[in-house]
Amino acid sequence: MDATLIERIKRDMHEQFERKGNPEGFPAFHDVPISRYISDEFWELEKKHLWSRVWVMAGREEDAANPGDYFTFDHLRVPIVVVRGNDRKLRAFYNTCQHRGAPVVREEKGCANQLRCQYHGWVYSIDSGELKSVPDERDFIGLCREEKFLTEISCESWQGWIWVNQDPDAAPLHEWFGVPFQQMEELCGSELRAVGPRVMDIPCNWKVTAEAFLEVYHFRFIHDRGGWSALDNRGASMGLLPNGCSRMVTPFSKKACELRGMKDWADFQTFKDPRFIDIPSVNDMIRSTSTAFSLFPNLISPVAAYGFPFIMFWPIDKSNTRLMWSHYAPKDWEGDELPPHWQQRMDEFDFIMDEDKWNMAPMQRSLESPAMKGVVVNYQERRIWHFHETVDRTIGIDHIPAHMRVAQVLGPYIEKD
Numbered sequence: 001m002d003a004t005l006i007e008r009i010k011r012d013m014h015e016q017f018e019r020k021g022n023p024e025g026f027p028a029f030h031d032v033p034i035s036r037y038i039s040d041e042f043w044e045l046e047k048k049h050l051w052s053r054v055w056v057m058a059g060r061e062e063d064a065a066n067p068g069d070y071f072t073f074d075h076l077r078v079p080i081v082v083v084r085g086n087d088r089k090l091r092a093f094y095n096t097c098q099h100r101g102a103p104v105v106r107e108e109k110g111c112a113n114q115l116r117c118q119y120h121g122w123v124y125s126i127d128s129g130e131l132k133s134v135p136d137e138r139d140f141i142g143l144c145r146e147e148k149f150l151t152e153i154s155c156e157s158w159q160g161w162i163w164v165n166q167d168p169d170a171a172p173l174h175e176w177f178g179v180p181f182q183q184m185e186e187l188c189g190s191e192l193r194a195v196g197p198r199v200m201d202i203p204c205n206w207k208v209t210a211e212a213f214l215e216v217y218h219f220r221f222i223h224d225r226g227g228w229s230a231l232d233n234r235g236a237s238m239g240l241l242p243n244g245c246s247r248m249v250t251p252f253s254k255k256a257c258e259l260r261g262m263k264d265w266a267d268f269q270t271f272k273d274p275r276f277i278d279i280p281s282v283n284d285m286i287r288s289t290s291t292a293f294s295l296f297p298n299l300i301s302p303v304a305a306y307g308f309p310f311i312m313f314w315p316i317d318k319s320n321t322r323l324m325w326s327h328y329a330p331k332d333w334e335g336d337e338l339p340p341h342w343q344q345r346m347d348e349f350d351f352i353m354d355e356d357k358w359n360m361a362p363m364q365r366s367l368e369s370p371a372m373k374g375v376v377v378n379y380q381e382r383r384i385w386h387f388h389e390t391v392d393r394t395i396g397i398d399h400i401p402a403h404m405r406v407a408q409v410l411g412p413y414i415e416k417d
């Protein structure tokens, strides 16, 4: 984040504390149609037009560090294999053999100088997906190898994280996420290691889970610590970024400031927990607030100087979601065993996630109740509206029946840099 942006956010936090209502002229939101969460029709639209068109994070560079290293990726419910070629370039292919459709590789990860299908041994190049050899080829009449390549999809990296996109017309990753990537650059992701992967299945629509991380309105209720909570949502600064992405900077509560030795929430300082080796480039505002980024559609990260999680929401079906997260930490210890301060950090974070799960798990049935007419989104929850607008634009507004859409109103409020 550059100094101008940091100053703008700090000013905005002051203004958020002081405002008496919504800014002059800010559009009123209609209720979000409930069918977006519970209907088969909307779920089918998302499967067909959204998940097949978005960039999603598939793994880390170190998961395929050397030529021939590969890993499979199935969270989109479409089998994909990511492999590093002999030229060291990462590529992603549909993991579907062009003979009779078996998954080419079955292991979660491995290393091979060619991809040999487990079923009848067709062999594909790791550099191009080219069909290199076919056992008993004489038995195939008119087999054209050039037509039987493994199908490649887009695959790009950013700061050690590998992303894939099935849409051949998708904008390049760094263009699509240009603004948030720039604001997150100081996290120096390439220098970090993944720790403590977690999986949590929640019986509700994936958008319900995403929304719970796009606002801080719930914080003092769901994350109550006996009459106090760590954050003060009244001062939260929301940044709407291009392509459905967003940023949220929330000041610490009075009690949290006391515990950290801060005079008040605006006492920005280079707070440093002596137990952690931190990421030195992280700015003082991130160290003295809760700052989070959302990368549309399914990745949220509450960032911090000592390391941070990436939380992802993968739809299992219309009413079930798999939450997966890993923390990314500076490499300040050897081996896989967590040092005590990191174990404590993970335990604290797991506790917060359990509180969110406790909140989200009963929501789907409640949303399906005849009592529920539509979802209300307020001004401080406007990242949720921004997210829904982008869902519609990604699906294609014309594909969505009018009664299921949300109004496209936040365009003028999106930060361009």
Ligand code: FES
Binding pocket: 097, 098, 099, 100, 101, 102, 117, 118, 119, 120, 121, 122
């Ligand atoms: S299905 Fe792959 S070689 Fe037959």
Ligand SMILES: [Fe+2]
Binding pocket: 212, 218, 219, 222, 223, 356
């Ligand atoms: Fe929460």
